[in-house]
Amino acid sequence: MRLLLTGARGLPALIAARQLHRAGHDVLVCDTFPTHATRHSREIERSFQVPAPRFEEEAFIQRLLALIEEHRIDVLMPTGEEILYVARHRERLRARCEVVADTFEQLAALHDKWAFNQRVAARGLPAPRTWRLEGPGHLEALLREHARLIVKPAFSRFGQKTRLMEAGAPLSGLDCSRTLLAQQFIEGTELCSSSIVWEGALLAHVCYRPRYRFPSGPGYYYEPLGHPGVREWLLRFLEGTRFTGSLGFDFIQTAGGELYALECNPRMTSGFLLFPEDGRLGRALLGQAIAEPDLETPAMVGFPMLAGALPRIRSWKELREWWRAFGAARDALWRREDLKPFWYQLAAFPHLLQLSRRHGLAMGEATTHYTEWNG
Incomplete structure (x- = not known):
């Protein structure tokens, strides 16, 4: 089979490409960045640049449709957060090839930290107490009852904008333009x-x-x-x-x-x-x-x-x-x-640095600027 992987600059995409190649398939990849480590792998057939789905969603989907048609793709497989954009247009894409993505509604509910927390609790599994913050005053009131809370956006990745807040600490720096959650702080060992x-x-x-x-x-x-x-x-x-x-x-x-x-x-x-x-x-x-x-x-x-x-x-x-x-x-x-992926592992860095400086982003935020889904 011929597969097209999106989100190629991410490490999981390189892993998937190598595994799929070794399973006997032809692998093509695409990404919003012009170059990245996966682009240089001998285990992929071609690499393409695509528009940023966060800012040019329709152009992104049209580019995928064109690549599917031109290169006779059998399976489209998203690897990163751009899967939300793919899923929203899943039926259009499935008219051309198989798409390995669940429904948009299912994926969005899992990505939303509030909805996920409520789903875990509804299944009778242990879930940290979580509150949707209504403003700084709400957080101040919660901190009077709880010595420490984790505050984070409902939509985020890689721990971005996640803060440990303690009673009496200044509340400056919170991004109130996004839906924020306060979550019970639990002491223990982190597992993934x-x-x-x-x-x-x-x-x-x-x-x-x-x-x-x-x-x-x-x-x-x-x-x-x-x-x-x-x-x-x-x-x-x-x-x-x-x-x-x-x-x-x-x-x-x-x-x-x-x-x-x-x-x-x-x-x-x-x-x-x-x-x-x-x-x-x-x-x-x-x-x-x-x-x-x-x-x-x-x-x-x-x-x-x-x-x-x-x-x-x-x-x-x-x-x-x-x-x-x-x-x-x-x-x-x-x-x-x-x-080559080892020697070119910093290939995306110049573009990443340029993106960070142009938009005033931390480097971690710049890595997902084009593809992140924030509700």
């Missing part, structure tokens, strides 16, 4: 999961700990865990659904072992790195196989491990731990048979 679901059936699943991460942002060191509790949680959450697609969840596990789901990412996430590169994950992405993760070997992105984690080390103990972790993991981009 990545899964592939096909018509409600779980075809691939892994739980992991983001051991090293950007400050208040995404991780870049993924430590796999055999965690039956997370798997059981997911099966209960999916019970009775016919969902198809990729799902990532963030959890906090308390010292007593209770799992609280914080948010859902209804798209591909970096846990896919933890699967053997034998093509089974590629077949699972198409609903054709079950894939099992490698629970013995951590995965990492080596560059931020060196440039991000190493400078923050403050003791010999931390240095020894970092060195052991670095030596135990395999690099997400390094492949002897496909070297």
Whole structure:
């Protein structure tokens, strides 16, 4: 089959492209950025630039339709947050090829942190107490009752604009132009999961700990865990659904072992790195196989491990731990048979920097500026 992947600059897209290629398929990719690491992979056939769906939604869909027609695409597979825009036009796209995306309504409800929290609670699963903020006064009143609260937008990603608020702290800097949530602060260990679901059936699943991460942002060191509790949680959450697609969840596990789901990412996430590169994950992405993760070997992105984690080390103990972790993991981009993505992993950086400066965005915000969905 011939597949077109969107969101190609993201690491999950490179993982998916490699897995699908090894499953025997022809892979083409597209992205709003002119260049990125995946563009240089020998395991893709072509790479294209497309309009930004957040600002040129119809032009984005028209470009996808043209690519599908011109390159005889059998399956369109979104990998990032642009899946919301694809899903909103799913029927138009499905007239030309198969689209691996659930309905817009389903995806939007999972992406919305308020709606997701209410859905978790309705299923009888532990959910942090959450409030939709009506303004700074509402937050002040809540902080008089709760010593610490997490404040974040209802629509966000990678921990962007998430703040820990304490009673008595100044409330300046809150973006009140967006729907904000206040959430119960829960002490515990952060866990993540990545899964592939096909018509409600779980075809691939892994739980992991983001051991090293950007400050208040995404991780870049993924430590796999055999965690039956997370798997059981997911099966209960999916019970009775016919969902198809990729799902990532963030959890906090308390010292007593209770799992609280914080948010859902209804798209591909970096846990896919933890699967053997034998093509089974590629077949699972198409609903054709079950894939099992490698629970013995951590995965990492080596560059931020060196440039991000190493400078923050403050003791010999931390240095020894970092060195052991670095030596135990395999690099997400390094492949002897496909070297260029490793050497071009910063290819998107000049465009990212330009975007950040032009719009006054933090670098993390610039990465999703063209594709994010904010309700």
